[in-house]
Amino acid sequence: MNVKLTQEQKIQVLNSQDLYAIMQKVLLRENKIRRNQEHFWVIGLDTNNKILFIELISLGAVNRVQVNAPEVFRMAIYKTAVKIILVHNHPSGDTIPSQPDLDMTNLMLKAGEIIQIKIVDHLIITEETYISFEDLGYMQQLRNNDTYRIVGEHEAELKAMMVEIEKLKVKHEMAKVLLKEGDSIEKIMRVTGLTKEEIERLLKKK
Structure with a gap:
């Protein structure tokens, strides 16, 4: 589930305090019942650490939330994020990382190495x-x-996602050439298969 952000919240992240200021507001938007469940969000960043999106990946119980690597990285690929930040809440109020928190982060770091998106x-x-x-x-x-290695189905799925990333890069390069030549967004959409939103993001990067 995509978290709606104001333009003021699509900031360049300079430190963790900047990020918490936004995520605290996101958490407090939830009603009291939902705030007593663990949430897991992924924040996508561009090369300048500007926030591209915040996505709620999973909603769990009072003391646990489950995620897998393909879920974590899928939106980053679609939105062409080059880096991501993981965020989850502890309804108990205790911010000390549990061993499962550390293990999950370790696993996602290894997945990021495969898919070449940095956490x-x-x-x-x-x-x-x-x-x-x-x-x-x-x-x-x-x-x-x-300690951890991505194996089995998740490894295969991540490698398939890598293929999609390479295809997307080719489409982006083609779109950049067409934009430089002055072609319309509609034509570029037809030629590359990219969405209007993706092409407009490329325009902003020019």
Whole structure:
């Protein structure tokens, strides 16, 4: 589920505090019952760390939420994000990462290496505070940890997604050439198969 953002919220992320200021508001939009469930969001960033999207990937129970790698990276591919940030809430108010939190982050880092989309941070948030894995040094520790490997169906699905990324890159390069030549968005949509939204994002990057 895509989280609607105002233009003011589509900021360049400079630090974890900037991000928490937005995610706290996103969490507080939920009613009290939903705030007592764990949510898992993915935030997509462009090359300048500007927010492209915030996507609610999964809604869980009071003390757990389940996600898998293809779910986490699918929107990043569609929106052509080059980096992502993971965010989930702890309804208990305790921001200390559990071992499953660390294990899941480690697994996603390994998936990101396969699909070549960097995970720059993971925030655990509550209604009043947060912690950043990057700020506390967890991200570097996990990047150096070789405990987990993506295997089986998820590995195959991620590799298939890599093929889609390469196809998308070719379409983007073609669209850039056509834009430079002054072709209309409608023509570029027909030639490349890209959506109007994707082409308009390319225009903004010119």
